[in-house]
Amino acid sequence: MPFPEQTAKAFTQEGIEWLNPNQYGCYGIFRSGAWIYVGKGDIRTRLLAHLNGDNPCITRQKPTSYVAVVTANMDREEKNLISELTPICNQKVG
Numbered sequence: 001m002p003f004p005e006q007t008a009k010a011f012t013q014e015g016i017e018w019l020n021p022n023q024y025g026c027y028g029i030f031r032s033g034a035w036i037y038v039g040k041g042d043i044r045t046r047l048l049a050h051l052n053g054d055n056p057c058i059t060r061q062k063p064t065s066y067v068a069v070v071t072a073n074m075d076r077e078e079k080n081l082i083s084e085l086t087p088i089c090n091q092k093v094g
Helices: 014-015 043-051 054-059 074-085
Strands: 026-032 034-042 065-070
Touching: 014 043, 026 043, 026 074, 034 043, 034 054, 034 074, 043 065
Parallel strands: none
Antiparallel strands: 026 034, 026 065
C-alpha cells in the first residue's frame, strides 16, 4: 500500500523545517513521474540530511517533493513501500 493520501510538501529547507523533530516513520522523496528514495527514521532529521547532500544519488535526481507517514512499524512499512514504488536510489529491500 502506498503512502496515505496527502498533499506533497516541497523538498526545500523551508518545506522540511516546519516538521516537528522526533516524529518517526517513513518518507518518500520524488519528482514528477519518479520516486527517488524511500527511507525511515526521524523524518525531519533524515530529510534535512538528504537535502544537504548526504546521498549523491538523491541529489543527482533533483527531487522536488516529499510525503511522509508517522508509524511504529517503520521497518515493515519501508520494505513494503520500496517493493511497491521501486525508487531510483534504493530498489533493494532488506
